[in-house]
Amino acid sequence: MTHVTPDWAAEWAAGSGEPLRFLEPDGGLVRPDLPRPPDDLVREALRLMLLSRALDEKCTNLHRQGRLGLYAPVHGQEAAVVGSHLAIDPAVDWLVPASREQPAMLRHGWALDRMLASFLGRIDAARIPDHVRMLPRQQSIAAQLPHAVGIAWATSIRGLDGVTLAYCGDGATSEGDFHEACNLAGVMGVPLVLVVINNQYAISTPVSRQTRATRLADRARGYGFPGVAVDGDDLFAVYEVARQAVERARAGQGPTMIEAVTYRMSFHNTSDNPSLYRDPSEVAEAGQRDPVARLVAYATGAGVIRPDAIEVVEAEVRAEVEAALDQALSYPAPGPEEIFRHVFAD
Amino acid sequence: MSAQKDVTLLEAVRVALSDAMEDSDRVVLLGQDVGRRGGVFRATEGLSARFPGRVLDTPLAEGAIVGSSIGLAIGGLVPVAEIQFLGFLHQAFHQVTQQLARYRFRTRGRFHLPVTIRAPYGGGLRMPEFHPDSLESQLANVPGLKVVTPAFADDAYSLLRAAIRDPDPVLFLEPQRLYRSVRGRVPSDGATDGDFGARMRRHGDDLLLVSWGPSVHTCLAAADELEERHAVRSAVLDLRWLSPLDHARLHQEAAVRRRVAVVHEGVRSAGLGAEVVASLQESLCDTISLPILRVTAPDTPYPPGRLEDAFLPSQENIVEAALHVMDRP
Ligand SMILES: Cc1ncc(C[n+]2csc(CCOP(=O)(O)OP(=O)(O)O)c2C)c(N)n1
Numbered sequence: 244m245t246h247v248t249p250d251w252a253a254e255w256a257a258g259s260g261e262p263l264r265f266l267e268p269d270g271g272l273v274r275p276d277l278p279r280p281p282d283d284l285v286r287e288a289l290r291l292m293l294l295s296r297a298l299d300e301k302c303t304n305l306h307r308q309g310r311l312g313l314y315a316p317v318h319g320q321e322a323a324v325v326g327s328h329l330a331i332d333p334a335v336d337w338l339v340p341a342s343r344e345q346p347a348m349l350r351h352g353w354a355l356d357r358m359l360a361s362f363l364g365r366i367d368a369a370r371i372p373d374h375v376r377m378l379p380r381q382q383s384i385a386a387q388l389p390h391a392v393g394i395a396w397a398t399s400i401r402g403l404d405g406v407t408l409a410y411c412g413d414g415a416t417s418e419g420d421f422h423e424a425c426n427l428a429g430v431m432g433v434p435l436v437l438v439v440i441n442n443q444y445a446i447s448t449p450v451s452r453q454t455r456a457t458r459l460a461d462r463a464r465g466y467g468f469p470g471v472a473v474d475g476d477d478l479f480a481v482y483e484v485a486r487q488a489v490e491r492a493r494a495g496q497g498p499t500m501i502e503a504v505t506y507r508m509s510f511h512n513t514s515d516n517p518s519l520y521r522d523p524s525e526v527a528e529a530g531q532r533d534p535v536a537r538l539v540a541y542a543t544g545a546g547v548i549r550p551d552a553i554e555v556v557e558a559e560v561r562a563e564v565e566a567a568l569d570q571a572l573s574y575p576a577p578g579p580e581e582i583f584r585h586v587f588a589d
Numbered sequence: 590m591s592a593q594k595d596v597t598l599l600e601a602v603r604v605a606l607s608d609a610m611e612d613s614d615r616v617v618l619l620g621q622d623v624g625r626r627g628g629v630f631r632a633t634e635g636l637s638a639r640f641p642g643r644v645l646d647t648p649l650a651e652g653a654i655v656g657s658s659i660g661l662a663i664g665g666l667v668p669v670a671e672i673q674f675l676g677f678l679h680q681a682f683h684q685v686t687q688q689l690a691r692y693r694f695r696t697r698g699r700f701h702l703p704v705t706i707r708a709p710y711g712g713g714l715r716m717p718e719f720h721p722d723s724l725e726s727q728l729a730n731v732p733g734l735k736v737v738t739p740a741f742a743d744d745a746y747s748l749l750r751a752a753i754r755d756p757d758p759v760l761f762l763e764p765q766r767l768y769r770s771v772r773g774r775v776p777s778d779g780a781t782d783g784d785f786g787a788r789m790r791r792h793g794d795d796l797l798l799v800s801w802g803p804s805v806h807t808c809l810a811a812a813d814e815l816e817e818r819h820a821v822r823s824a825v826l827d828l829r830w831l832s833p834l835d836h837a838r839l840h841q842e843a844a845v846r847r848r849v850a851v852v853h854e855g856v857r858s859a860g861l862g863a864e865v866v867a868s869l870q871e872s873l874c875d876t877i878s879l880p881i882l883r884v885t886a887p888d889t890p891y892p893p894g895r896l897e898d899a900f901l902p903s904q905e906n907i908v909e910a911a912l913h914v915m916d917r918p
């Protein structure tokens with residue numbers, strides 16, 4: 244793994260092509276002088292990552308009980324999602340999710356009970372509140388990317404503050420929308436940070452079947468803006484790269500692409516059976532790089548959080564999910580008349 | 590209305606864009622070659638100089654034009670996008686049908702998209718393949734989109750102003766062969782009235798011809814011939830809004846004449862004419878037996894220019910269909 248320098252993007256581009264890494268899988272720092280998020284941010288991140296795990300577990304169980312429709316877990320991708328979102332300010336910045344960025348959506352201001360309401364089909368309770376600058380989950384792969392470019396473009400045309408943080412998957416990079424969006428973003432120099440969550444799979448299709456290129460981040464060069472690959476299971480590397488990308492965007496220096504190299508530890512969604520297409524040894528090996536375990540090892544080792552506090556946080560986030568679920572279930576289910584509302588302005 | 594300017598349909602489009610930009614600095618134009626070139630038909634000529642930074646030349650990518658318009662609208666602007674020719678809207682079709690049309694519904698009203706997409710369409714100019722295609726039925730089939738097309742210069746102005754003012758997405762289809770051949774008056778003070786619903790373009794008690802866009806003029810010529818040569822007095826109803834359709838007006842005008850022909854340049858099967866026929870049958874089936882025919886392009890790809898006269902519905906085709914429905918008991 245390449246070690247970071249202040250000019251990470253240039254160094255990365257000229258270097259081995261290996262994703263940037265700050266934190267070793269055992270929680271040790273690759274080098275002692277690397278930038279680290281402040282301790283309270285580390286604690287916030289850890290809590291959010293544990294909440295995300297608890298949410299995955301709950302929603303998967305609810306699906307098995309027939310109480311919730313399809314669910315796509317975050318499992319394995321928590322550092323990539325949380326680390327990048329920590330770099331933006333929900334009060335001024337826009338979030339454009341793909342679909343499995345639950346902890347980013349929560350941190351952006353969509354309350355947990357509202358998110359659960361969306362999984363439970365309580366569509367009106369799930370409405371994104373007016374003050375939350377966030378698009379809904381997108382079911383059409385990559386279609387959100389031109390929207391993100393448009394929002395960022397509007398921000399610069401109107402002379403407003405605010406960066407747009409958009410996500411997509413490795414599979415999404417094969418879609419035409421990915422190309423058209425990146426190209427337009429580069430031409431217009433819009434304040435956009437695009438995080439490509441490379442979790443190695445699009446359902447059953449491995450990334451080697453999406454592209455012959457070794458690194459998705461290399462594509463950024465073809466659009467005329469920097470791209471960098473980071474170890475997506477390393478919260479610190481993801482955060483630092485995202486922070487610098489957001490800084491560039493705020494300074495009017497245009498878009499950045501970040502490829503967060505990670506692994507989808509779980510199924511694609513609750514209807515999928517990954518044993519049909521991937522070897523258990525591959526999953527076990529990826530488990531060695533687990534982003535939550537890595538952060539816990541760092542945080543407890545460095546005295547950022549006491550080892551016995553981890554269980555406390557785990558219990559707290561489980562209780563938080565339970566309470567939010569009760570709240571979500573109390574919202575009314577939509578009646579058939581809802582079909583006719585919001586087609587056009589009333 | 591106060592003073593009026595005499596303009597072509599193309600100029601009416603330009604005046605509407607310019608007035609809309611004057612009225613609100615949120616209105617921006619985007620598309621291929623819309624800036625210094627002023628668009629391939631010069632619909633946006635002069636606007637980039639007059640409104641610096643608000644006429645945005647884009648890369649050659651229809652999906653990005655429509656997709657980024659969605660983001661521009663969410664970001665607080667009122668985008669008017671030009672698709673150089675309607676036939677190339679297919680390159681953006683998923684952004685139109687999956688995204689633009691559904692954002693309000695999907696987000697339960699959290700976001701709505703005041704986006705206008707302008708696109709020239711229709712035959713008669715000996716254009717290369719794709720450039721003359723009439724795809725309005727494919728768009729009218731999409732809930733959440735409005736589709737409108739003017740046949741006259743005054744309508745081009747007022748309907749485009751209405752489209753830009755609309756809080757929801759509107760496809761504004763511009764009949765390219767009428768751009769310079771049709772003239773009319775537009776208000777010099779920006780006032781418009783009567784923006785919604787169908788319009789009667791010619792009165793006549795015997796027969797109703799229903800059409801929109803370029804073929805309204807073919808219907809008017811056919812109606813004159815029917816009156817002069819066959820003593821058949823035809824009314825010509827210009828639907829203007831293809832989605833939502835003005836069903837009430839359509840039913841009312843058909844019921845009093847009891848003989849109808851519907852005329853369009855799009856292909857026949859699953860064309861919008863079938864919708865007009867179905868709407869009339871459903872509303873009148875308990876009361877009236879209604880002889881009704883379609884006059885349309887055939888179910889073939891749009892042919893090369895030198896064959897397009899055989900493809901497009903002609904005055905002769907309309908007269909023949911009209912006499913046929915007049916012959917019914
Ligand atoms: C345009 C489109 N094609 C196909 C699908 C079906 N589909 C849903 S998710 C998915 C894979 C997406 O892979 P990736 O972009 O890597 O995201 P990930 O699921 O790994 O997060 C596919 C093919 C879809 N939703 N949209």
Ligand SMILES: [Mg+2]
Nearest residue numbers: 412413444445
């Ligand atoms: Mg993937």
